[in-house]
Amino acid sequence: MAILLGDVGGTNARLALARNGSIDTRTVTRFRGDDYASFDDVVRQFLQEQDQPRVSAVCIAVAGPVSGGQARLTNRPWDFDEDRLARLTDADHVRLINDLTALGYATPSLGGDGVAVLRTAPADRARNGQALVVNLGTGFNVCAVRSLPGGAITALEAEEGHTQLPANIYLRLLDAVGPEAIKGFTSTEETFAGRGLSRLHAALTHTAPVPGEQIDRAADAGDPVANATYDLFADLVGLLCRELALRFMPLDGLFLAGSVGRSIADRMDLFQASFLAESFMRHIPENTPIYLIRDDMAALQGCLAALS
Numbered sequence: 023m024a025i026l027l028g029d030v031g032g033t034n035a036r037l038a039l040a041r042n043g044s045i046d047t048r049t050v051t052r053f054r055g056d057d058y059a060s061f062d063d064v065v066r067q068f069l070q071e072q073d074q075p076r077v078s079a080v081c082i083a084v085a086g087p088v089s090g091g092q093a094r095l096t097n098r099p100w101d102f103d104e105d106r107l108a109r110l111t112d113a114d115h116v117r118l119i120n121d122l123t124a125l126g127y128a129t130p131s132l133g134g135d136g137v138a139v140l141r142t143a144p145a146d147r148a149r150n151g152q153a154l155v156v157n158l159g160t161g162f163n164v165c166a167v168r169s170l171p172g173g174a175i176t177a178l179e180a181e182e183g184h185t186q187l188p189a190n191i192y193l194r195l196l197d198a199v200g201p202e203a204i205k206g207f208t209s210t211e212e213t214f215a216g217r218g219l220s221r222l223h224a225a226l227t228h229t230a231p232v233p234g235e236q237i238d239r240a241a242d243a244g245d246p247v248a249n250a251t252y253d254l255f256a257d258l259v260g261l262l263c264r265e266l267a268l269r270f271m272p273l274d275g276l277f278l279a280g281s282v283g284r285s286i287a288d289r290m291d292l293f294q295a296s297f298l299a300e301s302f303m304r305h306i307p308e309n310t311p312i313y314l315i316r317d318d319m320a321a322l323q324g325c326l327a328a329l330s
């Protein structure tokens with residue numbers, strides 16, 4: 023019987039069925055959160071469309087903290103409950119996990135077109151069995167991954183988006199946007215998620231915030247302020263990733279993810295300049311390879327791995 027997998031972010035929810043140990047790619051469906059009152063409504067519609075009234079197991083990755091079989095999306099008022107999902111799907115086994123934990127579980131199986139190499143590190147000998155996923159999307163979070171003997175991995179939960187900004191990032195922002203606009207940059211997530219990019223652009227243009235995809239398109243079309251926004255943003259993401267590299271030592275790889283993460287991939291020169299800034303322990307960022315997760319289904323793969 024089929025397994026139900028889900029990746030629920032603040033903007034989009036993706037659902038799929040897996041059969042015989044792999045995702046049935048024909049079933050992958052994206053739902054816009056704004057169009058539904060609850061996640062249960064999304065599940066009901068999906069199972070009906072797939073003509074699949076019951077499944078054997080369920081694993082849903084949620085962009086928010088998970089505890090005691092329950093979860094709540096950070097950036098949308100949806101809640102999740104393993105027992106309720108079991109009743110809805112008739113499944114014997116239901117598991118909720120954090121969406122970044124799911125991406126962490128997916129890292130060993132990423133390959134081919136699913137991942138792009140943004141920077142190679144000089145020495146394979148530096149590998150230490152540790153990796154880090156850094157997601158810039160509707161929200162911001164990280165997942166530290168540790169490889170265990172025998173090929174298993176463990177993925178750690180975190181709420182990095184709700185930490186304070188490092189002082190060097192705060193000061194660089196203060197310099198760029200001034201003492202009034204700096205008040206909006208209250209956390210790592212408010213600075214580095216999609217609304218952080220929008221906030222930065224609004225502060226530099228003195229206009230109302232517009233969505234990140236609009237800034238990306240304007241930058242590609244040669245708009246000077248959109249490009250200045252991205253130049254500063256890529257520089258700040260480099261500084262942040264340098265902090266994260268020192269904190270987690272992900273010498274097997276730092277994996278950027280999320281739509282905002284993907285939008286800075288072609289601005290890696292500015293990112294690298296701050297990522298590799300001259301400093302104590304510079305060899306740690308220097309020995310950290312950087313990858314971009316391009317596979318939109320990576321979190322679903324991680325959900326499947328979490329059930330095995």
Ligand SMILES: Nc1ncnc2c1ncn2[C@@H]1O[C@H](COP(=O)(O)OP(=O)(O)OP(=O)(O)O)[C@@H](O)[C@H]1O
Binds near residue numbers: 085159
């Ligand atoms: N090309 C782009 N450039 C910059 N920002 C973008 C681009 N496309 C989408 N965004 C922004 O990315 C955010 C959505 O991120 P993503 O597509 O990773 O969704 P999500 O999975 O719902 O997010 P999360 O898992 O963080 O809750 C929105 O803030 C959106 O405005």
